[in-house]
Each structure stands twice: as structure tokens, then as C-alpha cells.
Amino acid sequence: MKHEKYQLLTEQIKALIEGETNEVAVMANIAAAIHETMGFWWTGFYRVMPKVGSDEKELVLGPFQGPVACMHIPFGRGVCGTAWERRATIVVPDVEQFPGHIACSSLSRSEIVVPVFSTAGEVVAVLDIDSKELATFDDTDRQYLETICQLVSNIVLPHHHIEYHHQDEANGKADGAEI
């Protein structure tokens, strides 16, 4: 049963990440735990990062399990960029019916993308999961995956502030604007 699997998974993830403060380590183990337990086709995070040579931000491929995937996704593009823009989970029963869907793998048939919010309420990453079957994801997936993404929130914020500060310094800006 999906419900029971997710309950155990959520408890496993809480135990796994307890006391850990590195966001990449946390995202890596969460992606692995979800992927192994649920048997999805592709499970991973895209992180909101400064776009090199620009003041804009973009989604950059983060820790994941599954086949190789596209590495950069602009704001508002694909399911991932749209979830970032809307600040909301998107469930796609059939990727061919989603305008602008980015096909990293031609085998992906359905998808769910869940935003990860910082404690300040900004989208700092998205969790993207693909399935080789149509209509794999429903409200049960949405609820549990949103809970799992909330567990990441407390860890992500300070690191992103630091990364942005460093990036701004690298670009020669003195103010180090925060996201």
C-alpha cells in the first residue's frame, strides 16, 4: 500500500537527516530513500542557483537517482520551472499533455514536482519525480512528498544565503544581496 510505504519512508527520512546540516547530503539521501522505497524511474532535486554571468536565477540539477538528466532549467519552463514560478506542487498525469514539458527521458510518462521552501518562504529547490507509467501520482504522493520537502526547509536556508553572498562577491558586488 502506497500510504503505508510513505509513512515508513517519512519516518526513515526523519531519522536519516536528524542532525545533518549539509543540504546536498540531505537531498542525496532523501532522493535515494524515495527512489529505492517507491521504485520510481527518476527521483531528484533541482536547486535554485545564481545563473553564471547573469543576475537571474535558474534551476540546476542537484542530487538525484536515475538516468542522466538536463542540468539547467529556466524559471517558468517545464514542469520544474513552472512549479517554481507557481510556488505550488504540480501533478502531471500525462507529460505529453503538459505544454512545455522538458523531456529528459523519452520513457517518462507522468511526473510530480514539489517546491522546497526556505523558512523565509522562498523556493530554494524543487523535488522532481518521474514515472514510466501514466498517472502514477495522486494526492497521497503530493501530501507525503510535501511533508518530506518541508523537512528539508530548515536545512537549506543558511547555505543558500552563504552561496548567494559568495556568488555576489565573485561578481564584484559589495552588497551580497540575499535571495
Ligand code: SME
Ligand atoms: N520533466 C522536467 C525536467 C526534468 S526531468 O524530468 C528529470 C520538466 O519538465 O521540468
